[in-house]
Amino acid sequence: MTQEKLLGWKELPRGGSILKPGNSESRYTGDWRTFKPVILQDKCTRCLRCWIVCPEPAIYVIDEPYTTKSGRQFKFSVEVNYDYCKGCGMCVEECEPKAIDWIEEEK
Amino acid sequence: MMTKPYFRTVYDVPREEYLAPGHGLCAGCTAGTIVKLLLKVTGPNTIVVNATGCVEVSTTPFPYTSWKVPWIHVAFENAAAVASGIESAIKVLKAKGIIDPTKRINIIALAGDGGTYDIGFQALSGMLERGHKVMYVLYDNEAYMNTGIQRSGGTPVYAWTTTTPVGKILKGKVQQKKPIAEIVAAHRIPYVATANPGYFADMMNKFKKGLEVEGPSFVHVIQPCTTGWKFDPRYGIVLARLATETGLWINWEQEEGQFRVTVTVPRRKHVKHYFELQGRFSHLTEEEIEAIQKEVDLEVDRINKLVGRTVIGPLVE
DSSP: OOOOOOOOTTTSOGGGOOOSTTGGGGSOGGGGOSEEEEEOTTTOOOOOHHHHHOSSOOEEEEOOOEEOTTOOEESOEEEEOTTTOOOOOHHHHHOTTOOEEEEEOOO | OOOOOSOOSGGGSOOOOOBOSOOOOOTTOHHHHHHHHHHHHHOSSEEEEEESSHHHHHHOOTTOOOBSSOEEEEOSSOHHHHHHHHHHHHHHHHHTTSSOTTOOOEEEEEEESIIIIISSHHHHHHHHHHTOOOEEEEEEOSSBTTTTOBOOTTOOTTOOOSSSOBSSSOBSOOSOOOOHHHHHHTTOOSEEEEEOTTSHHHHHHHHHHHHHSSSOEEEEEEOOOHHHHTOOGGGHHHHHHHHHHTTSSOOEEEETTEEEESSOBSSBOOTHHHHTTOGGGTTOOHHHHHHHHHHHHHHHHHHHHHHTSOSBOOBOO
8 A cells, every 4th residue: 555655845736736636545544443344245235324324435335236145136235445444333333234244453 | 395305215325426535534533424425415516615624624634635526725714705705706707608607516615613603603694694605514523623622612511621621610511502503594594404414314405405595505414523522433323313312403404484303203312321422421410411301301392382293202211
């Protein structure tokens, strides 16, 4: 995980404007985390509560069909981006079917 | 005037994100949730005017920005004034034909409780009086969290902050919380609402309504702050919902003078459930909690009388 090289004062745009919207994506806040949420795809009912509450946003809805072991079919999946997840646990607390595991990070 | 809600379920919420990850908000800060959902409602044709505060400081550590929409940082006191200026400038540019006159550009002023209750109040009042078409969103974390938890006009009574410490004589803040949404409603603007990130569809519908009205609108959102309120980061949304379930925070809206409670609470919880999760209220005694409960009961009675029926139910647990 490398960060962009910072510009010197002569190279910066006038007025200190930031010309690339959303460039904080190159700051990886995932290393703040001590516990990480892991979505159990088989238990998940796709209620998307975790996606709504995630303040990063580090939880994404992706168009990837998924069939659970019990045969339930879903047109999309929910995924955690661990580059940005700060490990606050709000998704774990909000998950109604308890489909998010809370696991301690290993070094 | 009842209109059809724009967002009924979670599947009505657009998937596009206009707040980029990598910002520096604390883990478990519900401001991220509020801003993210706000930008999902407004879409890309938006100009955000952000007063100094947690959101401003943590989303734009130079040379990075988390905003994918045009954004300007202004001082604590003039978010509303700058937003008025931008709105007038766009009106002129449209009249001159430089911008397509049919193009819809949303202007959002985003400020915290310090920048609204205390410092930015005269600019806000001026903007409302002049009738600029701006939506003012106040995320209320009930103190100056960004500078290190100093009291503000929005801090509730008995809450601990660094400037209202708890000791032998003083037990947290002495004064009551200022009813800012009612003060704004007294300006007779077209739309005023209070919202709660725990009820996301309700909150997003209010943002949408605020953008639709012709004239200024104001949405007051409660924002549990893990650092300042001293709770486990995972309880952010739980606390936001508890605030409504206990009757401490009532989700209402006033549209063209019509007052309406949007989230009804049939069975109300005791305020102690809300207080026991937070470290800033850990010094409260039983009597003090009961005194607060009595005040909440009176406020709930007042709201029920105002609406004309029981929207917030009796105390159950």
